[in-house]
Amino acid sequence: MRAPIATAIAIAVGLIVLLGYFVPLPILDEIRTTLLDWGVTLAGVAALVGIINLIITHWHRVTAARNRDLYSVILILSFIMTLAAGVVLGPSDAQFQHVITSIQVPIESSLMAVLAISLAYASLRIFQKRKGLIAIIFVISALLFLLVTSGFLASGSNNPILASILTAINQLPVAGARGILLGVALGGLATGLRILMGADRPFSG
Amino acid sequence: MISVSGIGLNTIAGLLVVLIGAGAIFLIAVIDRKKSPRTLRPIAAFQSLRRAIGLAVEDGKRLHVSIGNANILTPNSASALVGLSTLNRIAQLSMISDRPPIATSGDGTLAMLSQDTLRDAYRSGNALEQYDPMRARLAGTTPMSYVAGTIPIIHDENVTANILVGSYGSEVALLTDAIDQKNAFSLAASDSLTAQAALFATANETLIGEELFAIPAYLQAGPFYTASLYAQDILRWIVIAVILAGSALKLLGII
Numbered sequence: 001m002r003a004p005i006a007t008a009i010a011i012a013v014g015l016i017v018l019l020g021y022f023v024p025l026p027i028l029d030e031i032r033t034t035l036l037d038w039g040v041t042l043a044g045v046a047a048l049v050g051i052i053n054l055i056i057t058h059w060h061r062v063t064a065a066r067n068r069d070l071y072s073v074i075l076i077l078s079f080i081m082t083l084a085a086g087v088v089l090g091p092s093d094a095q096f097q098h099v100i101t102s103i104q105v106p107i108e109s110s111l112m113a114v115l116a117i118s119l120a121y122a123s124l125r126i127f128q129k130r131k132g133l134i135a136i137i138f139v140i141s142a143l144l145f146l147l148v149t150s151g152f153l154a155s156g157s158n159n160p161i162l163a164s165i166l167t168a169i170n171q172l173p174v175a176g177a178r179g180i181l182l183g184v185a186l187g188g189l190a191t192g193l194r195i196l197m198g199a200d201r202p203f204s205g
Numbered sequence: 206m207i208s209v210s211g212i213g214l215n216t217i218a219g220l221l222v223v224l225i226g227a228g229a230i231f232l233i234a235v236i237d238r239k240k241s242p243r244t245l246r247p248i249a250a251f252q253s254l255r256r257a258i259g260l261a262v263e264d265g266k267r268l269h270v271s272i273g274n275a276n277i278l279t280p281n282s283a284s285a286l287v288g289l290s291t292l293n294r295i296a297q298l299s300m301i302s303d304r305p306p307i308a309t310s311g312d313g314t315l316a317m318l319s320q321d322t323l324r325d326a327y328r329s330g331n332a333l334e335q336y337d338p339m340r341a342r343l344a345g346t347t348p349m350s351y352v353a354g355t356i357p358i359i360h361d362e363n364v365t366a367n368i369l370v371g372s373y374g375s376e377v378a379l380l381t382d383a384i385d386q387k388n389a390f391s392l393a394a395s396d397s398l399t400a401q402a403a404l405f406a407t408a409n410e411t412l413i414g415e416e417l418f419a420i421p422a423y424l425q426a427g428p429f430y431t432a433s434l435y436a437q438d439i440l441r442w443i444v445i446a447v448i449l450a451g452s453a454l455k456l457l458g459i460i
Contacts, residue, residue: 022220039278043314050313050343053320054354057342067361108349115375118382122407129409138405177398180414184396186226186440187418188283190433193227195286199234199429200421202289202318204325 007198014196055079144169222440229436230429237428245431250392250410251423257366257390258298265303266365269358270295271380272319273371273395274311274351281372283418284396285315288370289322290421290430295368296326298424305335307362309344310371311351316343352376356383369393369408370420373400381407394420 013035020032058072082100089096123142126135147153148169153162194200237243261268272288275281292308299306308319319341327336344354359367360383367384369377373395381404384391393404394412404411412420415437422430454460 018223022216022223036278043276043278046317047313047346050310050316051346053316053338054343054345057339060339069357069361071357108347111349111352111376111379115379118378119375119403119406122378122382126406129407130405180398180401182444183415183437183441184284184417186437186444187287187415188280188396189223189226189440190230190437191283191286191418193223193230193436194429194433197227197231197429199230199427200286200290202286202322204321204328 003201003204006203007201010201010203011196011198014192018196051079145173222443225443226436226440229439230432233432233435234428237432242428243431243435245419245423245434248412248416248419248423250412250416251420253390253410254366254368254392254424257392258295261366262299262302264365267304267363268295268299268302268306269362269364269367270306270308270319271355271367271369271371272308272310272315273369273373273377274346274348275315275372276312277314277318281396284394285310285312285371287394287418287420289315289318290426291368291370291424292319293322293326294421294424294426296323297330300327300330300332300335304363305337305340307358307364308341309351309355309358310341311343311345311348313343313346315371316341348374348376352379355380359383359387359389364389366390367392369395369404370417372396375399375403378403378407384408 016028017032017035020028055076058069058075061069061072062076085096085099091097123139126139130138148166153166191200195202258268260266270288270292272285272292275285277285288310292306295306306323308323310316310319320338323341324333324336324338327333342354342358344358345351356379358364359380364387367380367389369380369391370393374397377393377395377400381391381393385407390410391408392410392412393400393408394417395401395404396417401411401413405413418437419434421427422434451460
């Protein structure tokens with residue numbers, strides 16, 4: 001086995017955290033909390049390393065011999081300005097926050113608007129991509145729930161039969177979602193167990 | 206709540222599921238090592254993926270693996286871990302390509318892990334000189350900035366096949382739209398219901414629910430991956446039996 005020390009540490013930490021969840025021993029809980037705190041700190045350091053990686057990537061693009069990317073210049077300048085302002089004023093400064101959100105919120109809202117159009121267009125073209133029963137059920141479900149959630153049928157909720165039908169229809173996505181999420185949870189469990197067994201190692205050591 | 210020596214029934218049930226899962230994975234993997242490998246049911250998406258990988262390698266084009274923006278400390282990191290296993294296998298499968306695969310992620314930890322995964326794949330293939338840490342990038346740290354940082358990679362880096370495996374929101378549709386505009390292939394899988402719905406309408410191939418966790422097994426990553434699929438099936442039948450038994454007991458007024 002390659003990197004036996006790293007693998008042993010990962011398995012031991014994983015087992016302690018898992019046992020701390022199942023076995024109510026104060027000492028185990030304390031160790032688990034400490035290990036998770038270390039994890040949070042390491043994730044913070046990793047975020048910093050990731051951002052340095054991002055800046056280096058864009059610096060390479062700016063200084064490339066061919067196909068220079070001018071958008072990367074904007075990214076690097078924005079990063080330097082944000083970092084400088086954050087260091088001088090502090091990240092919780094009200095004016096700093098105001099400037100950042102005034103830029104970020106409209107940009108993200110614009111992307112959401114583009115996303116809405118992209119999804120609407122994709123839904124119109126869905127039968128080009130997908131054929132068969134599942135695609136038909138998907139489209140019918142989407143249209144049905146658009147109709148139900150639009151409020152068009154709300155006036156009929158005084159009718160007990162229609163109200164029962166609407167209630168049953170509203171329960172359908174909950175049941176479907178639970179089914180899918182149970183499958184996802186079991187898959188997540190199996191992934192975690194593979195890591196605890198050292199069969200799956202997302203680290204090379 | 207019913208409890209045994211201060212441990213709740215939920216905790217005991219959880220522990221049982223974990224132990225049964227671990228036992229099943231271990232036993233099936235050990236049995237499979239002595240016998241011929243089990244056959245998995247055919248899924249069209251994986252056949253398309255293998256074809257897309259082959260075509261990209263033949264044509265000297267690039268593969269792009271997106272690992273999403275899950276935080277490694279949250280429960281949805283499992284999908285990102287599958288993304289990392291997928292990246293490892295795809296790096297191995299495309300090692301002879303002129304253009305090595307590129308990985309993007311939306312979290313610092315995932316970016317580091319994807320660099321490590323790529324290095325591990327090249328080292329195990331005795332091709333460490335091909336490893337370039339700049340091919341595993343942090344594209345952005347928020348969902349939208351991740352999408353904004355990944356779209357130029359899809360457009361400008363000669364990518365013909367995109368594998369999106371990880372945690373996303375509905376914004377992932379912007380990525381699949383960019384892939385569509387480039388006439389490239391996309392296989393997408395996410396643990397999020399919103400993303401699954403968006404991907405069903407926009408990606409070439411979409412994996413629904415737990416199919417996400419089957420990707421490494423279908424890419425023949427090893428016996429433990431196949432064993433964990435069978436263990437999931439066993440656990441699923443147990444869960445179904447418990448749900449049905451619970452419903453019957455409730456119906457009879459026993460609980």
